[in-house]
Structure formats: structure tokens, C-alpha cells
Amino acid sequence: MKLILIYGPPGVGKLTVATALAAATGFKLFHNQLTVNCVLSVFDFNSSPFVKLVDKIRLEIFKEALRQKIPGIIFTFVYGGSQDNKFIDNAEDIVERSGGVLLVRLYCEKDELERRVVLESRKAYGKLVDREILKNLQEKYNSQSEIPGRESLTIDNTQLTPDEVVEKICSHYDLRTV
Numbered sequence: 001m002k003l004i005l006i007y008g009p010p011g012v013g014k015l016t017v018a019t020a021l022a023a024a025t026g027f028k029l030f031h032n033q034l035t036v037n038c039v040l041s042v043f044d045f046n047s048s049p050f051v052k053l054v055d056k057i058r059l060e061i062f063k064e065a066l067r068q069k070i071p072g073i074i075f076t077f078v079y080g081g082s083q084d085n086k087f088i089d090n091a092e093d094i095v096e097r098s099g100g101v102l103l104v105r106l107y108c109e110k111d112e113l114e115r116r117v118v119l120e121s122r123k124a125y126g127k128l129v130d131r132e133i134l135k136n137l138q139e140k141y142n143s144q145s146e147i148p149g150r151e152s153l154t155i156d157n158t159q160l161t162p163d164e165v166v167e168k169i170c171s172h173y174d175l176r177t178v
Contacts, residue, residue, distance in 0.1 A: 001065060002027070002072040002099035003091060004169070007079045007147070008106035009138060010128040011117030013157055013165075014076040017106060020162040021169060024177045027072030030061060033125045040126075055087045062094045072099070072175075078137075079105075079147055088147065102173050103152035106165070112158045 004027065006014045015031050022029040035054045036045075043050040058075070065073055075091075077084075092101045108116070117134050128134060146152050153172045157165050170177055 001070055001095050002102060002173075002175075003062060003095045004072065004074045004102045004104060004173075005088070005091070006074065006076045006104045006106060007152075009113060010078055010134055011113050011119075011122070012106045012108055013116065013162065014106055015125070016162050017104075017157070017165045017169075018074045018076050020166045021074050024166050024170060025072060025074075025175050027074050028065070028070055029074050030058075031125075032058075032075065032077040033127060037126050051083075055090070058087070059090050059094065062091055066095060066098055079145070081145075085147075088150070103147060103150055104169055105146050105152040105154045106157050107154070108156060108158040 004018075004021065006018050006021075008014055015033075018029050018031060021027070035057045038057065039050050039053045043053065062073065088101070095101055114131050114134070117131060118129050122129050128137075146154060153169060155165055155168055160168075169175065
């Protein structure tokens with residue numbers, strides 16, 4: 001099983017690209033907001049039980065997908081620095097022998113990111129839609145940064161359509177399209 005981890009700051013277009021990539025590859029889409037909203041219904045954001053359960057649910061889904069021979073999963077998330085490295089290590093351990101983790105980092109220019117983060121379409125998923133909170137998160141976590149010590153395909157999607165980004169991902173990782 002291939003696990004494609006698409007990461008970048010809130011509003012960069014991870015879910016939009018992931019949706020187009022799922023359509024192009026036939027891989028399953030499992031975006032981060034699904035687990036965030038599930039656990040957030042009971043526990044405060046970033047509390048110890050929140051982090052523990054979000055990671056546990058995600059990793060269990062990866063394990064079961066592997067057992068069920070799902071060919072690929074596309075997962076989106078905001079990389080929050082060293083606190084997320086254990087999750088990435090665990091995800092790599094799960095899929096290492098079956099196809100591995102393919103990292104895709106999306107970023108865009110600041111003005112474009114600020115324009116995108118408040119789009120109405122983000123509200124339907126309970127996503128961050130506040131420019132000031134985005135600014136604070138970027139300062140705290142440097143959410144535009146690359147995951148250290150790992151190779152990522154880095155794409156500036158400021159001027160690219162989702163399909164153009166998908167083309168770059170498929171070409172770089174030699175993914176077959178459906």
C-alpha cells in the first residue's frame with residue numbers, strides 16, 4: 001500500500017489536491033479533518049487525549065487498510081513540527097514494506113494563502129477560516145516548513161490548478177492514473 005501524505009499550512013489546498021489525486025489514482029482519500037472533528041466532539045484541541053486519540057485512529061485506519069490490501073491512501077495534514085515526527089515514524093513503520101510513505105509538501109505565497117483560508121468551502125468541514133489564527137499558527141509551528149530528515153516533493157501551487165499539481169505528483173512518484 002502506498003500512503004501519500006500531503007502536508008502544508010491551513011488553506012494551501014491540501015484537500016482540493018487530494019480529492020483530485022484520489023480521482024486520478026483511485027486511491028482512497030482520508031483527510032485529517034475527519035479525525036479532528038471526531039475527537040474534537042469530546043476533547044479540547046491539542047489536549048493530551050485529543051492528540052493521542054487522533055493519532056491512534058489514523059494509524060489504526062492505515063493498519064486495517066493494509067490488511068485489506070487497499071492499494072493506496074491519500075492523507076492530508078498540517079505538519080506541526082517535531083511533535084508530529086512520531087506519528088510520521090509510526091505511519092512509515094506500518095506501510096514501509098508495502099509501498100511506503102510518499103510525502104508531498106504544498107505551499108503558496110502568503111497573500112494567496114490568506115485569500116484561500118477564508119473561502120466559504122472550508123467552513124463545511126469545520127476548518128480554520130480565520131487569518132489571524134492562521135498567522136499565529138504559522139509563527140508557532142512554521143507550518144510552511146518541510147519535514148526535516150525526509151524527502152518531500154515540494155510544490156508551490158500559488159499559480160497551479162489542482163490537476164497540474166496532481167500531474168506533478170503522479171509524474172514524480174510514478175503513480176498510475178485510472
